[in-house]
Structures are given as structure tokens and as C-alpha cells.
Amino acid sequence: MPRYRMTVEYDGIPYVGWQRQDNGPSVQGAIEGAILSLTGEKVSIRGAGRTDSGVHAMGQVAHADLSKEWKLHTLRNALNAHLRMAGERVAILDVEQVDESFDARFSAIRRHYLYRIIARRAPLALEAGRAWWVPKDMDHEVMHAAAQTLVGRHDFTTFRSAHCQANSPVRTLDRLDVTCNGELIEIRASAQSFLHNQIRSFAGTLKLAGEGKWTVDDVRAALEARDRKACGPVAPPDGLYFMQVDYRDGPGLPAGEGGNTDDGDDLS
Numbered sequence: 001m002p003r004y005r006m007t008v009e010y011d012g013i014p015y016v017g018w019q020r021q022d023n024g025p026s027v028q029g030a031i032e033g034a035i036l037s038l039t040g041e042k043v044s045i046r047g048a049g050r051t052d053s054g055v056h057a058m059g060q061v062a063h064a065d066l067s068k069e070w071k072l073h074t075l076r077n078a079l080n081a082h083l084r085m086a087g088e089r090v091a092i093l094d095v096e097q098v099d100e101s102f103d104a105r106f107s108a109i110r111r112h113y114l115y116r117i118i119a120r121r122a123p124l125a126l127e128a129g130r131a132w133w134v135p136k137d138m139d140h141e142v143m144h145a146a147a148q149t150l151v152g153r154h155d156f157t158t159f160r161s162a163h164c165q166a167n168s169p170v171r172t173l174d175r176l177d178v179t180c181n182g183e184l185i186e187i188r189a190s191a192q193s194f195l196h197n198q199i200r201s202f203a204g205t206l207k208l209a210g211e212g213k214w215t216v217d218d219v220r221a222a223l224e225a226r227d228r229k230a231c232g233p234v235a236p237p238d239g240l241y242f243m244q245v246d247y248r249d250g251p252g253l254p255a256g257e258g259g260n261t262d263d264g265d266d267l268s
Helices: 027-039 072-085 140-148 198-210 216-225
Strands: 003-010 056-065 090-098 108-119 132-134 152-155 170-181 184-191 240-247
Touching: 003 027, 003 072, 027 056, 027 072, 027 090, 072 090, 108 198, 132 198, 140 170, 140 184, 140 198, 140 216, 170 198, 184 198, 198 216, 198 240
Parallel strands: 056 240, 108 132
Antiparallel strands: 003 056, 003 090, 108 184, 108 240, 152 170, 170 184
């Protein structure tokens, strides 16, 4: 059976998350429904990361095995037509045919997320549900300095949900940068895999540093505590975006690099 890799964009607001669940509509369910409508096949697709309710994506990756060969643009356009007809807030940006050894989740060697904060007095209108509104000024340079204490290989017990099912709290964080453009503060994180609520836990903690309530040393101490109670408040899902997934032989990645050992939920 040919395997197809899909790059997916979605608005997380209407969904209970990526993963199919009994308590509401999911992104996975929306795409599987579109495939069923198009092909008559009931398939289960696998995504690169299982985002939580309200989390958005601009570059989620999933794969599906279908029974016949499709022209790639035809498959993309047809799936998008069925998604539109169903009123889904999901778009298939690209479709590629891949080898059966490709796995959207376990072949991934790096995932990239963005968290957006808008710091201003006025509430959000156009950006409501798509950024975290913080009605006060924030020092993004202090936030960035605090973020650098988290980069590297650490026990991230402080920054993972109590419901996280990963076997180990140890992860290697490749990047955690904080930049500012006017009212918009962006936190960009990259790693092979993330723990449940890890990025939102980072964002909530770094907000305290940006407000002057915590110092860089306070953030370092929270990490070293290895205690969930030492974390700042978990940021809302509104500002979180799954941006991109890197695979072996992808752009800027040497052939054969990496090898996924992801055992976590990646419910960021």
C-alpha cells in the first residue's frame, strides 16, 4: 500500500486536540473523515506530535497508507475539498509519497514550536484565541536570558504535566529563544521531542521573568528543583503553534543523522 506524507495546518480552537477522542472533534478525526469520504477507506493516520486542545499548527506532519496510487496534487486538493465541505478548520498544505519505512512520529529528529504573547493594554480582537494576551509591559531580554538556563540536556520534571506519560523527564532542548517585535513577543523552541505541557510551562515561567516577578536565577532554581510545584503557571494553549518537523535527509540535515527515541506524549 502506498504511504503518503501530509503537511497539515489547523486552527486548534474547535478541536479537543490532534488525537482522536470520545469527548469532541479532533484534527486526526477530521482528516480521517475526509479520507473516508474521498476513498471509502477507514484508515488511521499518525501525526508527528499530539497537540493539546486549542493548540494550532502550521507544519504538523502525518502519514497515511492508502490502497491505491494517487497523483499528489489530486489527493491534496480532494482532501481539502472534503475538509471544506465538512466545515473543518484544517488544510492539507502538501502531500508526498514516501517509503513505507517513513513514520511521521518516529522518523522525526527535531520538532519546532512557536509561542506568541501580545503584551498591550487593549484586549485582543483579531488575535483572540491565537495569542496569549498579557496586559502589561514585559522585558523580553530578561526572558531570553532566563530561557538560556533551560537549553541543553536536563531533567525537566518541573516543566512537565503531572499527567505526562513519558518514561523519563530527561530531554535535550536545542533552542529556546525569545524575541520581540513591538507588542509581539515570540518564544521559539526546538528539540527532538517535548514532554506534555513543556512549552506552555516554559512560557508561563518566562512570563514571570518578563514581568520582573522572577529573576534568571529563579528560573534556574525552578529547573534544578525537579518539582512540578516549582513551575510558573502553565500558559494557555492560545499562543502555541506546531511549526515544523525535521526528518533525516531533510533541509539542512545530513543523510542518516539522528534516530528518534521519542517516548513522550508531545502534548504541548
